[in-house]
Amino acid sequence: MAEGQLDDSVREDNSALLDSVREDNSALLDSVREDNSALLDQYTDCARKFIDLVKDLDHIKGASKLQRMCRSELKYLQTLKKFSGAEVCGNHLKSSNLGHFAGCIHAAYNAPGVVQILSPFAMDGRSENLVVDVVANQGQTWVKVIARKAQALHLIWAGRGQFGERDLVKQAKDYLRCSSHHPINFQTPKVHFAFYNQVTVPMAECLEQLGISVSGERVAVDEGTANQISLACVSSSDEEDSEESSSESESNESVLQQERLSGLSGAHQDKQACFKHSGDLNCDTNTATKSWQIAKNVQLFNEMALLDSLVGSLPQFECLSESFTGTNSPSSLVIEKVNLDITTLITLVSSVTNGGCHFEFSEKVLAQQAAEERREPVLPKLKQFLHGKKMYVCQTALDDFRSILETLGGPEEKRRAEELLSDVTVVQDDPSDRTKDMPYSLKIRDRSKVIFGTGDKLRAVTVTANSSFVRAAQHQGVSFAVHLHPSRALTEEKEKSTLPSSKDQ
Template structure:
C-alpha cells in the first residue's frame, strides 16, 4: 500500500505546481502557448492521486515515485528560471535524415524563441548506462535525443539563427555525458556526478522496471495518469504521442521523492545573432503613418473596426513598439508593398498621413520583388495571395524580419510548412479623412 504521508505530499506538490503555472504565465509579456496542455497533465496527475487517496485505486508505494510529477515539476522550474517564455510542451515538426516526418517536444521555449530547454529528471547512473548501451530495450539515450534536437533546431531558425539548446538535468549528469553534449553544442545545466556502480544501477533499473509494469489492479500507472476520469485520453496529448513514446524512459522512470531540490541556474539572457534587417509590409506602412498611431485615437467612428482600433490604441500605443523594433536596423520594403501602399494612401490618406508616408519611405531601401525559393512552393489560397507571397518572400530572400499585422498569412504559410521570421503587431487603418464625421470620446 502507498504511504499516506507520501501520497499527501504528492497531492500537495501537484496542487502547488498548478498554482505556479498560473503565476508563471502572469509574469510573461504574452500568453504562454501550451499552458493549457501543461495544466491538463498536472490535473490528470492530481486526479489519479486523489483516486488513490479515496481508495478507488490501490497501488504500491514505489508507484507513487514513478509518476510524471517529477518531469512536470522540472518543466515548471525550468520555465520559472527563464525570460520571455513563449511556450511549454511545444511540438515541432521536422524532417529526419532520410526525409521522414518527425516530431519533437520541447519542454520550454524561451527568450522569444531563441532558447529550447529539455528538462530531464532521470538518475545520472541510468542515463549514463543507456548511453553506454546498457539500458532496457527501447531506451533512447540523451545523446541520441540531443541529435534530434540539433536537427530540429536547424530546421526551425528564429530570425535566421538556430535556437540555443539547453539540457537541464534535475538529478545530475555524468561528466563524460556532459562533455559529449557540450561537444555537440548543447548547453548542460545540472550537477556533474560520478557514476560508480554500473552493476548496481543495472539491477536497480530492472527492479524499477518490474515494479512499474502494473499496479495491483493490473493497470499501468502511467496509463492511468494519462486518462481523464472517464478513462478517455486527454486531447492535449494527441499531438505529442510520437515524442512521448521516444522519451518514455526519461519521463516515467522512478526517481526519489526529493529529487528536485532547487531550480537550476539558467542564463537570464542567451546571446544570439540578432537580425539587423527589417522588411515592412503594407499593414506596417499603414500602421506607422496612421493618425490613430499619432494621437488621433479619441474618436468613435462610423465604422466599427476603426472604433475598435481607436480603443486599442488608447489602451496600448503601437508606434513606440514599431520604433523600438526598427531602431538600429536596415529598413527594406519591396516594390509590391510600396506600390500598393501608395494606391491605398492616395485613396484614403489624409494630408498628415501622406506627409508621414513620404518621410517613412525616404528611410527605406525599396527593392524589387524577389521571393525566396521556398516561398514559390506555397499554394495560393484566400490567405496566401500573390501580394503577400511577394512581400514575405522578399523579406525571406533578404534574411530580414518582416514586420506585419497580417497574422493570417503567417499562420497559413506555417500550415504549409513555411515559417517566416516576423514581428507581428496590431493593425491601424488610415483614419484622418474620416475624423470629420466621427464623434470625439
Template sequence: MATHSMLQDRIRVAQDLLGRVEQLCNRQQRSVEGRAKLCSKLRAELKFLQKVEAGKVVIKESHLQSTNLTHLKAIVESAESLEDVVSVLHVFTYEGAGGQKQTLVVDVVANAGHTWVKAIGRKAEALHNIWQGRGQYGDKSVVRQAEDFLQASRQQTVQYSDPHIIFAFYNGVSSPMADRLGEMGISVRGDIVGVNSVAGADEGGAREEGSEEEDDEDGSCGEEEEGGRDEEGQGEEDEEDDGDEDDALHTRVDRATVVASLAFPTEVKVDVCKRANLDITTLITYVSSLSHGNCHLAFREQVLTEQAAQERQEKVLPRLEEFMQGKELFACQSAVHDFRVILDTLGGPGEKARAEQLLARLRVVADQPSERTQRLAPSSKVNRRSLTIFGTGDSLRAVTMTANSGFVRAAANQGVRYTVFIHQPRALTEGKEWRATPI
C-alpha cells in the first residue's frame, strides 16, 4: 500500500514538473535552450512510472525511491528561481587537465550566461560520505565536480569574465563541504547542516576516480527510451538511493541541525565589459538613413525593402545606443578604412555627416588580431577582414558589435567563441531614396 501511494505521488510530481517546464519560457519571456530535452527526460520518467503502475514493470521499493525526479525537480526549481535563464542541461566542451576534450552538463545557465547552476538532489549524508572516500566505486565527490566546473568555466568566459558557479543542494550539504566549496569560489545554495562528529575524518578527502554523480552528465544529448533505466528499473541518477545501512554506519551529518539556509540571490552582480569594438556592419547600421527614420519606403532592391520593414517593426538604433552607453568605443584601422571606402561609394550626405560624428567618438586602434584568431582556418565565412576586426576586438577584450552572425557561427564551429553583441543589419540607403516608393 505504501509503495502504491509513493508511486502515485511520483506520478503526480512528474506531471506537475512537466507543466512547470512548459511555463518556463513564458516566465522568462524568451526561448530556453534545452527545454525540450528536459521535457523529454520528464516524459520518459513518467512513462516508466506509469508502466510500473500498470504492472508491466516490477521493481523493488528501494528502486522506486531512486527515481530521477529528485534531480529533475531540482533543475526545474533552480530554473524557476533565476532570472534571464538561457538554457537548461547545456553541454559545454572544454579541455581537461591532460589536454583531452571533456564535456560538462550545466543544469541551468542563467543571467545571460554569467551564472552556471548545478542542481544536486542527493542527501547530505551520501554526499559527505563520498567526499570522505566512503562512497561506492565510481562515485565522484561534489568537490571533484566543482573542480571540473571551475576548469570548464575558465574556458567559457562571458564578456571576458568567468561564469559564476552555484551549487544548489536540495537535500542539504554538510558544513565542512560547504566551507570547502566556498574556499574554491563556488557559491552554495540550500540548507547547510551540522556535523555530529568528525573524529578521525579527513575533511579534505575526495576520491580520485569515478564519474559524475548523475549518469546524465556524460554530455549525451540523446533521447532516453525508458528514462535511462536498466532492466530492473534502477534510476540513472540514483539521487535518493543513498543506502540507509551505510549511512547509519558512516554518516557524521546531522540533517536536523541546519546551520544556515542560503537562497538564490535576488540580484546577481556581474562584471560587464566596458569596451565595445565596432565592426563595419555596425558602423554602417549606425549611420544608415534607414536607422534614422527613413524606413517608410519600398526600394527597388528587395533586400533594402526587407530591411526597411524590419526597421519599422523594430528600430535598431536605440538598441545600439543603449549597448554603447557608458562604454569605451573602439574600431580597428581596417574597419574604419573599409567603412570610409563604402561610405564614399554609396553614402548620402546625411549618412556621411553622421559617420564623421560617430568616428569622432571612437578610438581607432591598429589591427592586432589575437593569437587564437590567427589559428582559424579561412573559409567563405571566415575571411581576412573579419579575422582582423574580430581578432582585434578579442585582443582589446572588448565586445565586438556586429551584424555578421555568419562569421561568429563559423568561428564557433572551429572552437573560437567571440564575445559579441549581434544586431540586425541596415544598409546605406540615402542615395537610393529618390527612386523608392513611399509607403
C-alpha cells in the first residue's frame, strides 16, 4: 500500500474513533444534564413548599425574613434553569441553602417556646451581628442549625478545611460570648447546637465541655476522615498552626458566600446577591432527613422526595422541653422583682381595665382601647404576671404618675392607685451605666432612661407598654428585661360625658 493511501486509511480510522468518542461523550453529557434537570425541578418544588410552611410561622418574629430568603432561593433555582450546562447545574445546586432552611423550619416548629427566627444580636469586637437561627424557650435558649455533614465538619475542626472555613468550636465560643451580653431576665441564654446531618462524637463532647447542649445523631469519625487528618499532619508541616488565619478567615466568610455564583454571568450574580447572608457552615446541600416530624403540614413534607437528600438525621429537642413544662413559662419562673413603668401604673388603676370598657368614647384612642379591652382584657394577664413578685417603682415614675392621676384621674382611679402604691416599694432614681450612655433621641427620652435604667440596676424586669423605647434601645444595642402589655389610659372622668356602648365590638 502506498504511503499516501496508508495515511488516508489511518485518518479514516482515527476519524471514526473520534466520532465514536464524541457520540459517547454527548450521550453521557445529555444523561447528566437530564439528571440535573430533574434534580433542579425537585429543588424548585421543595423551595415552593418551604415558602408555604413558613407562612404558618408568621406569628413568630423573623418568620418573614426566612420566607424572603426561601423566595430568594427559589429565584436562584429558577435562574439556573436558563443554563443548560451540566456543570453549571451540578455545581450550583451544591451551594443551595435548602438544607439550612429545612433545619430552621423544623426547629421553629418543634423547639419549645419559639419567639424569634434568624434574630440578629450585636457582639463586641465583631462588625456584623451574630444571627441566631431560632430563639426558643421564651428567649432563654439560642438554637443554631447545622446542616452540614458530620465528617466535613470534623475535618474543618481538625484544621483540614478550606481557606475561610471556621470550625464549630470557634463559632460556639462566639455564641457563648455574645449570649453573655444579651441576658433574658438577667440570665444568660443557653446555647444549643442542632445537627441535621449527624455530628462526630469527639466534636459533640468538645461542644458540651464548653457548655453547649447538642442534639442530633452522633457517629464515630470514619476511616476516610481519620486518614485525611493523619496524612495531612504527617506531610504538611506548613499547616501546623491553623489559628494564624482565623481572623483573616472571619473577614473572608462573606467573600466565600459570594463565590457560590462565580460560574454565572455578572448580571445573574447581581440578581442573586441576597444569598450572601447564608450561615457560616450551613450551605451544604448534601444534608439531612430520613423522616420529617413537623407538627403541621406533615403530608406536605412527605410529598417532597428531595428531603431525604437534604436532611439525613433529625435532632430532637427533649432536652429543651424539660425546662419548659408546666403552666408557667421559664421567664416567669426566674423573675422575682419587677419595676413598674408609668404606663403600667395607669393600666392597673384605669377605669377602662376595671369594668369601664362599655362606653362609646368620642376620642378615637379611647374608643379603640375600650374596644380592645372588650375583646381581650389586659388586667387578668397582667395581674397573673405580677402575682408573687416584689414590685418597685422609681421616684421619677411615681412623681409623674401622681401628676397625671391628679390631672386626669377619677375618684375610683385615685382610690385604686393608693391601694396599689401601698404594695409597691419606692426607690430613688439610679439608672445603670449602660442606660446613661444611651444617646438622647425622640424615642429615647431622659425620663424613660431613668425608669428603665433604674429597673436595670435593680435587676428587675420592667413592666411597660412603652414598646417604642424598648425597640429604640435595641437598635442602640441595649436590650432591657421587659414585660410588655397593651397601653391603656385613665377614662373615669370621660365616662361622665359618654353614653354606654350599645354593643360590644
